[in-house]
Amino acid sequence: MALRWAMAVTSPYSSHSHTAGAVAVVPKFSSWNTLHQSLRNFACPLYSTNRLLLPRNTLNSTARIASFRCFASALTPELKNTLDKVVTSNKVVLFMKGTKDFPQCGFSNTVVQILNSLNVPFETINILENEMLRQGLKEYSNWPTFPQIYIEGEFFGGCDITVEAYKNGQLQELLEKAMCS
Numbered sequence: 001m002a003l004r005w006a007m008a009v010t011s012p013y014s015s016h017s018h019t020a021g022a023v024a025v026v027p028k029f030s031s032w033n034t035l036h037q038s039l040r041n042f043a044c045p046l047y048s049t050n051r052l053l054l055p056r057n058t059l060n061s062t063a064r065i066a067s068f069r070c071f072a073s074a075l076t077p078e079l080k081n082t083l084d085k086v087v088t089s090n091k092v093v094l095f096m097k098g099t100k101d102f103p104q105c106g107f108s109n110t111v112v113q114i115l116n117s118l119n120v121p122f123e124t125i126n127i128l129e130n131e132m133l134r135q136g137l138k139e140y141s142n143w144p145t146f147p148q149i150y151i152e153g154e155f156f157g158g159c160d161i162t163v164e165a166y167k168n169g170q171l172q173e174l175l176e177k178a179m180c181s
Contacts, residue, residue: 074135083140088153091178092122095137096147100124107159108147114166120175152178 098104
């Protein structure tokens with residue numbers, strides 16, 4: 001089972017947008033110089049600690065609390081089987097934030113509007129209702145963002161790809177073929 005870990009130490013001096021507020025000096029007995037360097041491909045024990053308070057002398061003066069999370073792969077065999085059934089039993093499935101009647105994200109809303117304009121029947125799954133689904137789906141599709149659209153059991157793409165395919169006519173062609181089969 002794949003294990004991943006992430007650690008963040010609050011600091012107002014972070015210049016990395018994806019780790020905003022998360023740079024710290026690791027204790028001297030460590031071989032890593034910065035937290036950012038230590039976030040690469042590590043496994044950790046199966047137990048997890050949500051908050052780890054480190055002694056002040058092990059961190060620089062701006063760092064206060066370290067968050068430490070360890071979790072196994074979210075894509076369990078059961079979730080994979082369920083996702084396989086969902087995407088193959090519907091011609092068009094949209095995994096999104098919110099529902100088709102109440103999208104909770106501008107990107108999700110954009111894809112819903114495109115599908116509605118094409119008069120295509122589609123199912124939606126609200127990924128905000130289940131964190132394991134949300135994380136597992138990222139692994140299932142190998143796509144990190146939402147919404148995610150599946151057409152005839154195959155991952156098609158996210159919002160940008162859907163918009164581009166809609167503009168150049170490829171989406172309409174693909175959906176017409178899917179509805180006829």
